[in-house]
Amino acid sequence: MRVFALCNNKGGVTKTTTTVNLGYGLARAGRRVLIVDTDAQSNSTYSLLGNLDQEHTLFDVLIHGMKMADVILPTKQPGLFVAPSSINLSAADLLMASAPGRERKLTRALSQIKDFDYVLIDTPPNLGVLTVNAFIACTDVIIPIALTTYALIGISILETTMEELRENLDVSLPIFGVVANLDDHTRLSNDVLSAVRHHFGNLVFDTVVPRNIKVEEAHNQIACLFDYAPNSTGAQAYLKLVKEVLDRAEGS
Numbered sequence: 001m002r003v004f005a006l007c008n009n010k011g012g013v014t015k016t017t018t019t020v021n022l023g024y025g026l027a028r029a030g031r032r033v034l035i036v037d038t039d040a041q042s043n044s045t046y047s048l049l050g051n052l053d054q055e056h057t058l059f060d061v062l063i064h065g066m067k068m069a070d071v072i073l074p075t076k077q078p079g080l081f082v083a084p085s086s087i088n089l090s091a092a093d094l095l096m097a098s099a100p101g102r103e104r105k106l107t108r109a110l111s112q113i114k115d116f117d118y119v120l121i122d123t124p125p126n127l128g129v130l131t132v133n134a135f136i137a138c139t140d141v142i143i144p145i146a147l148t149t150y151a152l153i154g155i156s157i158l159e160t161t162m163e164e165l166r167e168n169l170d171v172s173l174p175i176f177g178v179v180a181n182l183d184d185h186t187r188l189s190n191d192v193l194s195a196v197r198h199h200f201g202n203l204v205f206d207t208v209v210p211r212n213i214k215v216e217e218a219h220n221q222i223a224c225l226f227d228y229a230p231n232s233t234g235a236q237a238y239l240k241l242v243k244e245v246l247d248r249a250e251g252s
């Protein structure tokens with residue numbers, strides 16, 4: 001079971017969009033996929049289920065010790081499942097502050113499930129206890145980066161945090177890949193992409209996802225981008241990204 005944590009402490013850099021579209025794409029490629037939504041904003045939960053009325057959520061797992069299997073729900077896409085989030089996860093930092101083993105709650109919860117090929121963990125835009133749980137539970141990290149501002153400024157905080165976790169908590173925390181997104185084909189986008197490639201080298205996927213309104217529309221309409229606008233530049237890019245991910249993860 002490959003567990004990818006999609007992390008970037010900066011907000012609005014397409015963590016959720018990339019999680020959801022990778023989830024759909026991998027499921028449509030025949031893999032069994034679980035999306036774990038650790039963000040109290042619950043954007044990936046809403047995008048996959050169309051409501052936030054779930055009786056049990058990841059909150060029950062992390063705070064009340066409920067079994068992961070008891071909160072996982074199917075989506076409309078065969079092969080794609082979600083462990084939903086809820087707004088009460090916004091209190092997790094406080095509630096888990098003194099809990100023993102608080103950094104490994106998600107690791108323990110995921111160790112109970114075996115029947116997925118890929119787990120994708122969507123994370124909140126901060127480096128609080130939930131993101132740390134995602135880092136420790138994952139086998140690899142995927143970093144989505146928006147080519148809209150000087151994206152690398154915030155990255156050093158992410159990298160320092162990851163280095164501290166490697167040293168203090170004995171996790172290897174490899175970076176599986178960096179996804180450049182929201183490409184506007186402007187001079188700024190090109191400059192930021194060059195800087196990102198210079199910094200991360202071959203870790204950056206060849207596929208650069210363009211800014212494309214169909215991506216946002218599919219998300220808002222609780223639709224799968226690959227059905228909603230299969231010929232859009234956004235869908236084509238995400239399809240290529242899924243192929244790159246499969247090649248990197250499973251290729252010979």
Ligand SMILES: Nc1ncnc2c1ncn2[C@@H]1O[C@H](COP(=O)(O)OP(=O)(O)OP(=O)(O)O)[C@@H](O)[C@H]1O
Nearest residue numbers: 011012013014015016017125210211212215216219
């Ligand atoms: N390729 C794209 N083209 C156009 N809009 C996009 C694209 N990718 C993402 N978006 C939009 O950009 C916004 C931010 O994306 P998203 O919510 O995935 O970021 P995030 O990193 O998860 O944000 P947060 O830090 O708040 O969780 C959303 O409105 C989303 O629909």
Ligand SMILES: [Mg+2]
Nearest residue numbers: 015016039043
């Ligand atoms: Mg998000």
